[in-house]
Amino acid sequence: GIASLADTYKHNFLIGNVMSSNETANADTTAMYTHHYNFMTAENDMKPQYLSPEQGVYNFTNADTLIEWAEQHNIQVHGHTLIWHAQSAPWLTADADGNPLTRAEAKANMEAYIRNVAGHFKGKLASWDVVNEAFDGGSGIPTDWTAVLRTQSPWYQAYENGADRSKGESGADYIYDAFVLARLVDPDAVLYYNDYNETEAWKREAMALMAEELNEKWKSDERNTEPGRPLVEGIGMQAHYWIETLNPADVEASIVRFAEAGVKISVTELDIPSQNAAPFTKDKEIEQAKLYAELFLIYKKHADSIERITFWGKADSQSWRAQGSPLLFDRTFATKEAYYAVMDPL
Numbered sequence: 001g002i003a004s005l006a007d008t009y010k011h012n013f014l015i016g017n018v019m020s021s022n023e024t025a026n027a028d029t030t031a032m033y034t035h036h037y038n039f040m041t042a043e044n045d046m047k048p049q050y051l052s053p054e055q056g057v058y059n060f061t062n063a064d065t066l067i068e069w070a071e072q073h074n075i076q077v078h079g080h081t082l083i084w085h086a087q088s089a090p091w092l093t094a095d096a097d098g099n100p101l102t103r104a105e106a107k108a109n110m111e112a113y114i115r116n117v118a119g120h121f122k123g124k125l126a127s128w129d130v131v132n133e134a135f136d137g138g139s140g141i142p143t144d145w146t147a148v149l150r151t152q153s154p155w156y157q158a159y160e161n162g163a164d165r166s167k168g169e170s171g172a173d174y175i176y177d178a179f180v181l182a183r184l185v186d187p188d189a190v191l192y193y194n195d196y197n198e199t200e201a202w203k204r205e206a207m208a209l210m211a212e213e214l215n216e217k218w219k220s221d222e223r224n225t226e227p228g229r230p231l232v233e234g235i236g237m238q239a240h241y242w243i244e245t246l247n248p249a250d251v252e253a254s255i256v257r258f259a260e261a262g263v264k265i266s267v268t269e270l271d272i273p274s275q276n277a278a279p280f281t282k283d284k285e286i287e288q289a290k291l292y293a294e295l296f297l298i299y300k301k302h303a304d305s306i307e308r309i310t311f312w313g314k315a316d317s318q319s320w321r322a323q324g325s326p327l328l329f330d331r332t333f334a335t336k337e338a339y340y341a342v343m344d345p346l
């Protein structure tokens, strides 16, 4: 057989991929998975829309199937994701007509959700994405991270609804609340903030400032029983790139900035498709492989700061960006140039 990705990088970082509960029954998929990966993220099964479609209803069956499978194969599991504007459960943040709940109502629902969900998985997860994709558009380098948040997020909107400006309250407060709740419920899990376009200068700075500021606030929070441990303990770099636009120097700049913020770093959803609709030529495949090699050289150089590298898909045919052939294995699960580049990036 071919050499294992996880074995090759065992002295550097964990190597992960995504799984879905229905794939645990597919022998080809599980054989390939257990050979190459020692870390797993549920591609969809642990998102709020599936875990709690309605208030008071929690469906853990699919996620539990996945986690049990991972445990049997010594694969560590990451929780993805507690608080996100997409694939969320409407009851958390809006009334039956779709209008934002009040800040107090949303906070109570967040608490119920995190107590139920993080409580259910307690002891089984290495880490959680506590908040996913909270930032929106920015131009220029922000000095105030709250000014570049995604204000259309239903969490932001509910937290705005009833915010007392005289007390400094705003829609941004949902982020701190989510991290504090997750820490209190599952103190053993490493808590991550996860986002995409994390190589853009404005977003890199916004993410780092947010972590720094929330961690500063946590220092004097009376609920903090572990002085010295950050609340936002990790930053997840989604790493959804494009062959045609990726500049590896930007990746390195973000790693350096996040490390400076004092957090752990993980690459959480790596894929590098082509933007072109045209067929994926051998030239494209080589161009892609060179980018993967450059990234892995950077990751190895900063291995002390990086916990894990997770690919977002096992083979091109199964990717959410399948059109651009983004991964290391092709539609038939055969190795691509990118696989060899990652195995031997020099």
Ligand code: XIL
Binding pocket: 043, 044, 132, 238, 269, 320
């Ligand atoms: C994607 C999944 O891959 C798809 O199957 C699903 O239809 C949509 O979500 N950022 C994230 C992931 O944090 O959860 C998304 O996953 C990709 C973008």
